[in-house]
Amino acid sequence: MNEDNKIKKWLMKPIPPAPRNEYQAILERIDKKDKKGHYNLKWGVALGAGFCVGVLLFLILPQIRQNQTQVMAQNTEEVESFLDGAFTEYVSSFEEDETL
């Protein structure tokens, strides 16, 4: 037997037969992969959106807090100065009455 025939003899193993419903199994696998792909896509979009919102909140919230604090401080200052002014006026009105 020449070399090529020897090689062929050893390589040519009998092939196990295909299952009867192989084609059906392939179609079901395609269908499953399609569904899995859509499912993964929805999850991917949801996670991505959640991540973006999280990052935005992380960046924006401190700014909002800072602005709120500044506005509150400003408001407090204004209120205090108004009250000071009003009190001073009130007190000075008594002093004027006394001189009168």
Add this chain to the structure above:
Amino acid sequence: MKNLELKDFEEIYRTHAGRVRAILYRLDSNCDIDDLVQEVFVKIWKSYNSFEAKSSLSTWIYRITVNTAIDASRKKKFWSFFQIFSKEEGEARADTAVERDLVEKGLANLSSEHRTALVLSYCEGFTNEELASILEISEGTVKSRLHYAKKEFMSVLEKAGGSYE
């Protein structure tokens, strides 16, 4: 963008399933053959749109088949790294079974490129030109791989013993 009709897909399956199965099994007889055949056809379905008809449909299908076999082989090698203990106890087997094991191991020791060239050439009867197209290499490379694979496989057969005559 081409879409594959179900009836055309069935035609492709009926025409090529046998050969796809044979190629996969001869490249690795320890593979989960049913699973791999399904995987090949799922890939054909999914990537039909990218088939540009630069080669024949058959060549494209066998290319997918070979690549699927190579990927499966790589995954197996990756996981076998974690199998520290492998039990090979068993009854004594006939000499021919032992020799076949040696030959299988020898074949498995060839690189996937050489093994693929050998199997596709000797078992499936592809010409060098067809092999070059399927494997996307030059004919010179095909010849070189075949030459090396044949030499290595012959030395495996010689070590395995004489019952292959």
